[in-house]
């Protein structure tokens with residue numbers, strides 16, 4: 001079945017109904033006129049029960065389900081590190097701590113605690129003056145501490161990481177990725193100082209270059225891997241004759257659409273493997289589980305879980321996550337309906353009814369009144385998946401929760417290697433839109449800029465492996 005976008009899509013550019021939230025800069029909607037997902041002839045409590053059945057441990061999203069035997073496949077086209085970079089990017093742009101899983105939520109009434117800009121407030125906080133505890137004495141370098149003989153994130157006496165977003169200490173890998181960005185900033189400061197940049201400009205200049213290199217990676221490495229190069233190019237290089245952003249528009253500042261934060265961008269939950277090798281020392285170099293329910297917060301260096309984050313052997317050897325050497329990094333999992341079993345029973349959620357991340361995503365989508373995947377596909381003039389394509393969704397095979405639809409679309413259309421046309425367009429338009437809406441991004445300041453322009457030894461094919469090398473971590 002072909003899923004190419006219809007040429008008639010261009011008309012939406014002029015006439016798509018805007019979210020009434022599109023002027024607000026908070027959360028909003030891409031498709032405000034589409035009705036919420038309903039199950040024909042079903043009451044709201046029954047719909048919630050059906051969503052819980054779809055996402056619960058043992059259900060059709062569980063690798064152990066009989067229909068998924070042999071289907072939980074590796075995605076050799078996307079190294080495992082990009083799953084965690086995806087989580088890191090999310091933590092830069094969205095944080096909803098106030099919506100409820102139990103009742104209906106209005107996106108305009110929900111505060112986004114992150115700025116919807118790819119500017120690393122999760123790393124820089126509000127800068128050296130407003131958040132001095134993130135910075136070294138010079139107010140230019142970000143704070144790094146040595147404990148257990150290795151560089152670590154700074155922590156309080158109760159082991160809480162002192163960083164711009166606490167979610168970046170949620171598991172060992174994202175925690176070390178946060179540290180890697182801090183070390184990239186510090187290396188940038190040192191490189192600029194060595195090149196003769198005046199002391200009073202060092203912080204601003206290093207911050208600008210770190211942000212631009214990160215934005216470069218989002219645009220030229222992360223998005224092509226996640227949504228495909230062609231769709232990335234279509235959205236980024238579109239002009240008045242076609243392509244470009246067709247659905248994501250704002251009046252004053254970009255906002256985060258709920259179709260992105262609560263559905264499409266949660267695609268990454270399907271990519272994360274439940275067990276990963278982090279280095280050659282930890283657990284004798286064997287794979288370790290993403291988290292161990294018995295040992296959260298434990299700082300014992302011999303603890304084998306990936307969740308506790310301290311200890312001399314608790315570091316990440318990045319060659320197992322990104323192509324920093326001739327070693328082939330571990331792969332992500334295919335983007336499809338199957339999630340790692342570890343994510344279907346989150347150890348840090350005390351209520352067992354809501355401890356499956358899939359259940360949380362599905363109920364969160366319902367609580368925001370998200371439309372079905374089919375309705376969104378039709379609104380984008382993309383032929384929707386067939387009932388047969390979605391047969392595993394049971395009662396939802398004809399009107400499918402948007403998040404689940406986008407996962408299965410990736411499997412049906414792209415063999416699970418990247419997102420399909422609906423999911424890919426939402427993710428691509430929002431991330432590219434955030435760059436185009438940010439007056440300080442390289443895309444706005446100097447669209448012809450490449451990392452090679454800076455004379456720092458970085459080249460125009462700069463990617464995560466180069467960032468880690470520049471930071472002295474690979």
Ligand code: HEM
Nearest residue numbers: 083086087090094095096261265266268269272360361364
């Ligand atoms: C170890 C891996 C991960 C874990 C344990 C995790 C866990 C969670 C949890 C518990 C939530 C809140 C769910 C809710 O109550 O609605 C969440 C939200 C979210 N996650 Fe993940 N996640 C992981 C990886 C990822 C990845 C790889 C991505 C994308 C590439 C991602 C994207 C998101 C998004 C967009 C949200 C909504 C954020 C907001 O608006 O507050 N996550 N995740």
